[in-house]
Amino acid sequence: MKTAYDEMYAANGSVRESYRSYADWLKTTPAEVIKRKREDADIAFHRVGITFAVYGEDAGQERLIPFDVIPRIIAAKEWKRMADGLRQRVKALNAFLHDIYHGQEILKAGRIPADKVLGNSQFRREMIGVDVPEQIYAHIAGVDLVRAGEGEYFVLEDNLRTPSGVSYMLEDRKMMMRLFPDLFTRQAIAPVEHYPDLLLNNLRSVAPASVSNPNVVVLTPGQYNSAYFEHAFLAQQMGVELVDGLDLFVRDEIVYMRTTQGPRRVDVIYRRIDDDYLDPKAFRSDSMLGVPGLFSAYRAGNVTLANAVGTGIADDKAIYVHVPEMIRFYCGEEPILSNVPTWELSKPEDLKYVLAHLPELVVKEVHGSGGYGMLVGPTASTAEINSFRDKILAGPAGYIAQPTLSLSTCPTYVESGVAPRHIDLRPYVLSGREITMVPGGLTRVALKEGSLVVNSSQGGGTKDTWVLEGDN
Amino acid sequence: MLSSTADHLYWMARSMERAENTARMLDVTYRMSLLKQSVAEPHHEWRAMLSISGLHEDFEARYNEPSAANVMRFMTLDEINPGSIFNSIFTARENARAVRGSITSEMWEALNFTWLEMRRISAEGIAEDGVSRFFDWVKDRSHLSRGITHGTLLRDDTFRFIRLGTFFERADNTARILDVKYHILLPSPADIGGAVDYYQWSAVLRSVSAFESYRKVYRDQITPQRVAELLILRPDMARSLITCMNEVYRLVQELNGPQSEELLRRCGQLQGNLRFGRINDIFDYGLHEYLSGFLEQIYDLGDLINKTYFWSTDQ
Numbered sequence: 001m002k003t004a005y006d007e008m009y010a011a012n013g014s015v016r017e018s019y020r021s022y023a024d025w026l027k028t029t030p031a032e033v034i035k036r037k038r039e040d041a042d043i044a045f046h047r048v049g050i051t052f053a054v055y056g057e058d059a060g061q062e063r064l065i066p067f068d069v070i071p072r073i074i075a076a077k078e079w080k081r082m083a084d085g086l087r088q089r090v091k092a093l094n095a096f097l098h099d100i101y102h103g104q105e106i107l108k109a110g111r112i113p114a115d116k117v118l119g120n121s122q123f124r125r126e127m128i129g130v131d132v133p134e135q136i137y138a139h140i141a142g143v144d145l146v147r148a149g150e151g152e153y154f155v156l157e158d159n160l161r162t163p164s165g166v167s168y169m170l171e172d173r174k175m176m177m178r179l180f181p182d183l184f185t186r187q188a189i190a191p192v193e194h195y196p197d198l199l200l201n202n203l204r205s206v207a208p209a210s211v212s213n214p215n216v217v218v219l220t221p222g223q224y225n226s227a228y229f230e231h232a233f234l235a236q237q238m239g240v241e242l243v244d245g246l247d248l249f250v251r252d253e254i255v256y257m258r259t260t261q262g263p264r265r266v267d268v269i270y271r272r273i274d275d276d277y278l279d280p281k282a283f284r285s286d287s288m289l290g291v292p293g294l295f296s297a298y299r300a301g302n303v304t305l306a307n308a309v310g311t312g313i314a315d316d317k318a319i320y321v322h323v324p325e326m327i328r329f330y331c332g333e334e335p336i337l338s339n340v341p342t343w344e345l346s347k348p349e350d351l352k353y354v355l356a357h358l359p360e361l362v363v364k365e366v367h368g369s370g371g372y373g374m375l376v377g378p379t380a381s382t383a384e385i386n387s388f389r390d391k392i393l394a395g396p397a398g399y400i401a402q403p404t405l406s407l408s409t410c411p412t413y414v415e416s417g418v419a420p421r422h423i424d425l426r427p428y429v430l431s432g433r434e435i436t437m438v439p440g441g442l443t444r445v446a447l448k449e450g451s452l453v454v455n456s457s458q459g460g461g462t463k464d465t466w467v468l469e470g471d472n
Numbered sequence: 473m474l475s476s477t478a479d480h481l482y483w484m485a486r487s488m489e490r491a492e493n494t495a496r497m498l499d500v501t502y503r504m505s506l507l508k509q510s511v512a513e514p515h516h517e518w519r520a521m522l523s524i525s526g527l528h529e530d531f532e533a534r535y536n537e538p539s540a541a542n543v544m545r546f547m548t549l550d551e552i553n554p555g556s557i558f559n560s561i562f563t564a565r566e567n568a569r570a571v572r573g574s575i576t577s578e579m580w581e582a583l584n585f586t587w588l589e590m591r592r593i594s595a596e597g598i599a600e601d602g603v604s605r606f607f608d609w610v611k612d613r614s615h616l617s618r619g620i621t622h623g624t625l626l627r628d629d630t631f632r633f634i635r636l637g638t639f640f641e642r643a644d645n646t647a648r649i650l651d652v653k654y655h656i657l658l659p660s661p662a663d664i665g666g667a668v669d670y671y672q673w674s675a676v677l678r679s680v681s682a683f684e685s686y687r688k689v690y691r692d693q694i695t696p697q698r699v700a701e702l703l704i705l706r707p708d709m710a711r712s713l714i715t716c717m718n719e720v721y722r723l724v725q726e727l728n729g730p731q732s733e734e735l736l737r738r739c740g741q742l743q744g745n746l747r748f749g750r751i752n753d754i755f756d757y758g759l760h761e762y763l764s765g766f767l768e769q770i771y772d773l774g775d776l777i778n779k780t781y782f783w784s785t786d787q
Binding site (some may be wrong): 236243246247258 | 477478569573727728729730
């Protein structure tokens with residue numbers, strides 16, 4: 001593994017252009033001041049209760065996601081290219097979703113093996129022939145990007161179901177402005193605070209055609225969900241109701257919410273519940289979270305679900321390898337953002353190669369998410385590698401493998417002082433009548449030395465993300 | 473507003489008000505138990521406290537005798553008793569958590585902090601610092617929550633459902649506190665109007681922070697009729713039944729809604745009875761009987777509030 005690209009320092013130790021102003025400030029600001037500010041941030045986050053619940057061993061615990069005060073800074077030019085690439089990619093993904101649930105042209109053209117789509121558990125047969133407003137399926141996409149070198153960004157995964165984390169992006173910015181207001185006067189940093197407005201506009205733009213003043217709600221699984229804070233936060237920021245399944249009911253294929261003034265019609269549901277739990281009549285009948293009859297109202301076109309049902313097929317790791325081909329097929333363009341080279345363990349020759357090179361590769365479950373159930377070869381013990389090998393052999397088709405990218409690093413406060421830590425970036429791409437996004441996104445940082453896993457459930461933290469305005 | 477949101481707001485306020493009034497009720501009982509008495513039955517003040525709260529069965533199932541220590545424990549820190557101060561604060565906080573998007577962040581932070589503090593309070597700590605200090609703390613935190621609500625919240629239905637919870641619970645609790653005096657026996661019939669009687673009535677007044685008000689209003693010695701009049705019929709008295717019902721009636725009027733006619737009528741009826749009531753009539757009828765009747769009506773109204781706003785808005 002070569003030395004990672006550092007966002008702040010070039011290989012010769014000089015400060016990169018985008019960090020010049022910040023580095024000056026950091027050099028002249030006493031360490032005690034920063035220490036005190038870091039403590040302030042901790043207290044403030046605790047007080048406000050920005051926490052997330054953890055699944056697994058520590059189930060039921062509430063933890064704070066660590067926040068690092070050193071921002072991740074992206075030059076304007078670089079962001080522009082990234083944004084173009086994201087627009088192109090999400091446009092293709094939405095076109096793909098529309099296509100496979102309608103004419104299936106891309107399958108007929110043989111550009112993606114049909115059985116890989118139609119035989120995939122994420123393909124929702126129920127969605128075939130269902131028309132959705134603006135032909136948009138993934139209204140909110142959280143595309144994970146990593147940088148390997150100068151101007152070299154890879155898409156790690158497309159999160160098209162219910163991507164989370166945007167509340168941290170907003171809270172991190174608020175915290176930075178509160179702690180270091182002077183930094184924001186030193187240089188022009190693109191604002192992100194209007195994300196909730198963009199989100200609301202986006203959701204309203206995909207309301208059923210007959211509705212003139214759509215009623216938008218956020219649907220949460222409830223207050224014990226790990227991302228409940230974010231659901232409540234977004235509802236409040238947009239000024240719409242936060243509802244759970246019990247607040248809604250369906251009558252004559254129309255969705256209503258129960259209010260103190262009687263039933264009120266609901267037009268757009270920003271749902272943060274997985275497909276399986278949306279409607280016990282249509283999907284899992286044991287779901288206590290959903291709304292009976294919701295899917296029939298949806299099929300009838302009387303309510304919009306964001307994201308649509310069935311988007312999981314497009315961000316499935318087995319389909320991921322075909323996204324560049326989707327871009328060529330639907331947009332007639334070459335992809336701006338690259339995919340990470342990927343071995344599909346369903347292919348015998350790929351499997352053979354991967355099993356022989358496990359210590360250097362990252363292996364992921366095809367349907368897994370959140371950093372659970374993955375192997376990071378270079379940091380895993382021999383025992384871990386061996387037990388993972390057994391898991392792979394038990395069902396190779398359930399896995400893909402990728403080379404261990406040397407994710408870029410960014411200086412970060414750790415116990416021993418400031419040290420480089422690996423980061424990624426999740427921009428949030430909103431698709432409706434048009435595609436919008438705020439500059440940047442959420443930067444996640446792996447706080448453990450050498451670790452490449454940035455997920456908050458695995459000890460990751462976050463940083464404020466600055467996109468510089470102008471030419472600097 | 474979502475029915476479930478209104479439900480949470482209402483119960484958030486009711487639970488915090490209940491925590492406060494439970495502290496007040498324990499305080500008056502505690503004060504009375506300090507008065508020297510010769511009643512044969514031991515712990516009878518504490519027994520009275522339990523029957524007034526309607527919790528004596530729960531208590532008897534898990535504790536032996538209703539000693540001061542046992543009842544105090546049961547009503548303050550007990551994690552099973554739904555009516556304990558511990559659980560009232562827990563319920564207030566859980567309801568707030570469910571609607572934290574609808575209340576101001578200061579409101580949430582204050583309630584969350586109250587709960588975090590509550591969890592740290594131990595029986596030993598209360599014994600060491602004295603029960604009064606604990607009761608004062610509960611009252612202070614309730615005052616703080618109410619104050620922040622007033623100082624920060626938009627005057628919309630959110631505010632109204634919170635106020636509805638506060639005054640509704642307070643009406644219930646003031647009636648119960650006043651009824652304490654009925655349940656706590658005097659050493660002998662000859663003591664009526666005597667020193668113990670006087671101290672008991674003044675303990676009732678103090679427990680609802682009305683001692684000074686009484687002096688201001690009546691400028692005379694403490695008599696049962698006047699205490700009852702102050703706490704039932706005086707509309708200028710912050711915690712009196714009529715003040716609570718005036719607020720409840722006004723709030724129900726403002727909240728309105730497609731199914732609130734019956735609720736409004738019943739609230740108006742109860743308010744009217746208080747407004748045109750006379751203390752002599754109440755005493756002729758029997759104070760305890762009057763208060764019991766009032767509590768029954770409050771209970772029915774509570775049911776009707778549920779049906780009107782929280783449950784029945786579909787189909």
